Amino acid sequence: MKVFQCGNCNHPLYFENNVCENCGHSCGYRENDRKMLTFDSSSSVMISDREKIEYKYCKNKAHGVCNWVLEKTSKKEYCPACQLNRTIPNLSDKENFLKWKNLEVAKHRLIYQLLKIGLDLPSKMSSDEGLCFDFIAKGGNPNIMTGHANGVITILLREADSVLREQIRKQLQEPYRTLIGHLRHEVGHYFWERLVLRKKNVLAEFREIFGDERVSYTEALRSYYAKGAPQDWSDSYISKYATSHPWEDWAETWAHYLHIMDMVETAHFFRLKVNPNKNTKNLKTRVSFDPYIKEDFQAIVNTCVPLSFAVNSINRAMGIPDVYPFVINMGVVKKMKFIHNILLSKR
Template identity: 50%
Template sequence: MKIFDCPNCSSPLFFENTKCVSCGSSLGFDPDELLFKSVSDDWSGYCKNHELGLCNWLISAGSKNTFCPACALNRKVPNASDGENFEKWKPLETAKHRLVYQLLKLGLPLVPKSEADEGLAFDFLGSDNDDNKMTGHANGVVTIILTEADSVHREQLRKQMSEAYRTLLGHFRHEIGHYYWPLLFKYKNLDRFRFFFGDERKDYGASLEQHYATGAPKNWNENFITAYASSHPWEDWAETWAHYLHLMDTLETAGSLGLSLKPEIAKPSYLEMVKAQDPYTINDFKIIFDASISLTCAANSLNRSMGLPDIYPFIIADTVYEKLNFIHEILKDYRQRNT
């Protein structure tokens, strides 16, 4: 996520801001141009969820919509009178807005399921939901269980599931990968997908049962980004997709902050530093990947200096690199066909 500029005084703004702390201007996020603007006659005002302290996106004057493109995707949400669940929803909604921003940057379609059967919807449910649903994706509906917002509960699950990390934004990125899979592969590119990820026609339920019963293969890290990715080609896709989004977002942040990176970080005698570029403008994934290695090494070292775990505890094998590069090429091709 980039750091934005105030349209009135050019002071830095963060994604969730509604006011510039320097000049005091009331501001909102324009989802069409992906930047902040002053609340003026050009806008009917904020998204309806602004009243609940959940959204700072703007609605164009004359628009019939009361919800912004991010909030319009919500199908089931806690009632404001349900204090405990409502408070859990807030950080989840913040993470979802960051996801939607990135999907807009990538030029991917965002159609609410209320408008089209093949559209997208989000259900935010309590752990006591009637259908005993779990966090996941099915038929265009991403379900997020509100207990994910509880950091203690999330850490317990992370250890129980032997995950290197477990974050709110990571959940959204993984599940949205499942949603976009049919869009990108259902009628095209299937042979290319199967070359990198395997045959998705493999029984999904049986594959997951086997994974939970016996665990990942001994040398899973030679071919997969996570142990869970080894369970089935669809999960390999979703896990690798999520990591691609992680790399793109962190590099956009680095570039907007003016950070300089040393692509050949393994050679400390090299003093030349290269300013981080906006990854969404780069066609060659090798440039993005080299910068990401430099950035994550630096970030991990900073965390270790504070006695904290690595912010990015992953080693990218050559096979995984090829999968990430494939995702980059598929998205590039999609944008070229649809712009």
């Protein structure tokens, strides 16, 4: 995520801000050039401070879950992120509303990233090839599960309950479980069908690296949950779950690829440098590039490793779990390079 500033007073802004905490001007994110615009909140019209163009907020601003803006003349009522919502929970339930708000924060960050990569995000509501999100309270239907099917990403509302999510994480012995992680994983399944399945040469290479996805998915998952991951899983996979089937290996690797890219991009905009007072070369780095335009993926990995070690160390000093509790082995690097090379052609 890039660093944003108020157009009126240059105070730093978070991606989710809708008001500058320093000068009080309203602010909103413009997707087409990834800029945060600011507006005089005392005015009855939204005229941008720097460009003097009139805008309007996405309709979901009324719910306090979106700060993206559209030009006043736009016929659209929802921003590119909110246009992808097919189902939202009953907002008269206060708990549902708070959970949906947390999901929207994660989803907007996901959409920012996918659009920066250059991926097309048609809405499922207007195209069979499109994508949409169903944020659902499970209720009495035991068949509804978090997952992806034919462009529909379903996220159970309970995943936005931080206490329950931590309980599930411990139960499944996962080192990491977050909303952004869920969304990145599930959207990976959607893009596998569009970036890999439909291109014979890409599909052939995928099978060489990840395995043959034509093996029974149902049987593979049944075997995984019965036997668990092989003992040497960490030699070639980013997580235990990635060993269950090539589709899940792709989705897990895709999610971690997006994790790494976001981490390095954020560090780049903050001009971070890791230079410990130890003579250890592999702990030193200076984040001097935007990873989304970097062809050499190994350079991204070489930057990410010391960066994540430093941030993890700070978290441990505060008694907080590691930000990135994973080891990127050479087998995973090969898989991520495959994804990186596919996506370079989209930028």
